Each structure stands twice: as structure tokens, then as C-alpha cells.
Amino acid sequence: MQLTEKELEILRIIETNSRIELGNLAKMTDQATEDIETALKKLEEMRVIVRYSTIINWAKVDDYEGVTAMIDVKVTPKRGVGFDEVARRIYRFQEVESVYLMSGVYDLSVVVRGRSMNDVARFVSEKLSTLDSVISTTTHFILKKYKHDGTIFEQVEEDKRIVVSP
């Protein structure tokens, strides 16, 4: 769908800060607050804006248990529905974070979050690889997140400029 420049500008801003106050968003985009509200509502209804979420660095939280794995899945596509049917069967599992159809040597990339490696292993062996269309799986556990969705986790933004300059 074709969006206006003002709508695109709203999306660019809230993509990195969805908590921004409406008043400030209005000032930054040179619009009235009511118009921002209307635009947001429209974008939500069109599911261009799907959700307002937060990026959390769970590795910083003591005693937090959780592992994430990326699983390369080879599947047999079905006549008429291609990969969509098997993708649907996979993404409906609650432990599945994301599913992408890929070009290259495998077909689906599945990101799974579990409490432990065992948890993920159980999911792969009992749920994923037992699906009829699934030919093979390769599981990669994520050891450390450096950057996620464009945000560098460990980076401290420090202003190195001198305080007053011509």
C-alpha cells in the first residue's frame, strides 16, 4: 500500500522509539496531535504497525534462564499451498519466535526460544522434526547477542564533542 511522506516519517521515528510523546511526535513531523492520532490508528488498523514492543537485553538480568536457537529447516512443499501450510504449522507453536522462508540451501529459518538447551532439543526432536513435510533440521544455539534490530547492546553513547564550538 502507498503511504504518504508524513506517515512514513511517523513510522521512521516510532520504529526506534515507540514511547515518544504524541505532542513531540506532532512537533517533529510538523502536524497536529489529532492528525498523528488518526494516522497511528489507520496504520494500526492496516497492520502496518503490528505491535509496540521493547528490546530487552535479558543477558543483563541475573538468574534469567533462556536460550535462543536458529534452526535451518528443509521441508517438502505441498502442491497448491507451497511452503505456507508447513510454515503455519510451525509458527503456531508458542516457543517459536519467528519463521522466515529463505532462499538458499534450506527452506525455513525458525527461531526458537526455550528455558534451556534441553527444552529446545525436546521441541526440535518431538515437535519440529516429526512434522510430515520436514526433511531435516540443523540447530544453532545463539551464544551472545551483540546487535539486535539495529541496536548495539553494549554500546554506551558518549558525546565526545567539546561543549561549545563555532
Added chain:
Amino acid sequence: MIKTSYISKTVADLKPSGIRRFFDLAANMEGVVSLGVGEPDFVTSWSIREAAIASLEEGRTSYTANAGIIELRREISWYMEKEFRVSYNPDNQIIVTVGASQAIDIALRAVVNPGEEVLVVEPCFVSYAPLVSMAGGVPITIQTDKEHDFKLLPEVLEAAITPKTKAIMICSPNNPTGTQLGKEDLTRLSEIIKKHDLLVIADEIYAELAYDEAFTSIAVIPGMMERTILINGFSKGFAMTGWRLGFVCAPKEISEAMLKIHQYTMMCASTMAQYAALEALKNGMEDVEEMRRSYRRRRNYIVKSFNEIGLDCHNPGGAFYAFPSIANTGLSSQEFAEQLLLNERVAVVPGDVFGQSGEGHIRCSYASSMEQLQEAITRIGRFLER
């Protein structure tokens, strides 16, 4: 004991920059929110930094041609053509300089004879008049005002011209006012400039940061190219201030004159910075676009906010400065800036340091994060209520 008579009269007569005092005051304070910074808040893009590192790894550590590496001059030529519709020959009309500041210096020294007058349009960057003096010329300041959005009016220009006038320095978009001269403004000014056979030294360092109207270079106005020395660089648009890299484009005869000064005083610009700039022009334009969008949002925010809290602020078309009036507070711009710093710890630059017509205003750079800008607005609002 060192005698002050050792110092040349020209230099002794130069006024120290008024910005220095505020730097000293603010630098020693904790918790200062600074709107006093005249440079981007972005760090140079990684692809550009990485290109400089790679150039070092490859051992590119020697001098370059005086005018700069030819690959970079070719890219500059292509960039100027594509972005601003001006064409300069990379072989003999482009010199890579140590920042736009050095470009202004060699431009003035190449054209000014002792005693000739150079028109300096205020408010303006602090170095123009001193550079004219150091080149042996006489700086003649012309004033602009808020009623005309700090645009130079043709009749004001014409009134300042004397038989001794050699050149005029024009900066658009402007530091400190953010004012951008549109095509019509430039056309009207060009008529007077041509009529009196003046040269133009055009400081277009903020050309990439134009928010409402496409930027027009004065060199594209018919009949102006042959009398224009065009100065641009990488500091503002590409967030590369510390690399010290600019360039100057001019007709061949003027370029050759400038190159003489450049080869005797500077030899060449830093080699690693030149390779970084090459990468900037080849692959950096998307980042420039993103930075421009980001500044535009903050410009919109700060100008509206100033007007809301009672500081009358015109809408600056470019650069990253807002220049609100503080006249209704009854304070001078120096008093306002000093009291604001001491009471609320917000650093701004008093407008009078940019020239007489800057009095009654403060320069606020919005090249800071939105959080910092919001905090600054809150504090300035509180300061005004006292």
C-alpha cells in the same frame, strides 16, 4: 620577558573569538546541556572510518598531489555536478583542503590586494572578518535582520559597495541563523554583484542540510560561475568535522592562484582523510539523507518549542541552528547566555559574537539528542519564568 611588540600588528588587532569565553565557562561545569556545539552529533559512518583504517593498512601514508588525490577530485567533480548542477574540472578547478576553513583562507589570500574591501554579511561564522584582515584586506560588515529572515537585501548590498570593494562572502545555509537563500534571492543579489564586477566567496558547507527548499548554489545563476569561488566540504553533511577535509572549486586561473598558496603552506590535505572522503562520496549518500531527516525533525521540534515558551524564533531552512530572539527578556545576548548557563546549566552561544546584528539573539544548535533538546527546552522555559 617577551615583548608584545614581537606580535604583528595585524594579529594583535584581531579580536579574540567571543565563543572562547563561553567554552571556558561551560567546560568546567557539571551537568551542562549544551546547545552550543557547532558540529553534528553523529559519529562518522563506520564505512567511512573503516575506509580510512584500510588505507592505513595498505600503507597509504605518503604525501598526495597538492590538490588532492585525483580519484577524490573526480568524485568531487561528479558529486558537485549531480547534487548541485555545477561542473568543475577535476584536473585544474578543484583543490582538496584542510577543512572549509583553509579553503576560505586561501580563497581570500588569492584574490585580495592590500586595502581592498571584502563584504562580510552578518551574523556570520566568526572567522570571516579576521581572515579578510589577515589576507591584507579590509572587512566591511553588512547587517541583516530578523524581519527579513536574516536574508541579505539587494539594496543593502548595493549601498555597501565602494570602488574598493573586491568580493563578498556569502554563507547559505547560514551559521548562526540557519537562513537559506533561495534561487530568487540569489538571482537578485547576483544582478548587483555582476553590475559591480565583484567576486563571490560562497561558503556552502551546509548545502547538504537544507530542509524545506532544494539547495541552490550561487554558481548556477547565469554569469556567476566565472566570478564564484565555491567552498564545500565533508564536515557537516557527512559528519566528518575532526577529519578536517574540505574543498574549493573555482575557475582555472583562480584555482591556480589558490594552489600556489596551498602548496607552500599546506602541501596537501591529510592522506587518510582523503581516502575516507572518497568512501563518503562513493557510498555515503544514504547516510547523509538519513542525517538530514533527523535534523529536520529536531529543527521542527525546537523551533515550535521556542515559540511556545515565548522565544520568537524564525524558521531556519537549513544548517542545524535555531536563532531565537531574546529581545523581550530585556537582557543582552551575553547576559542571557551567561545567566542561563549559571542558573540552568544550558550552554548557548550569544548572538553578538557573530556580529552586531546577532545581538538580541542566541544561537542554539539542535545537533543533540531529542532527550537533550527536551531537557534544554524545559530548563530554558523555567529560566524565562523567573
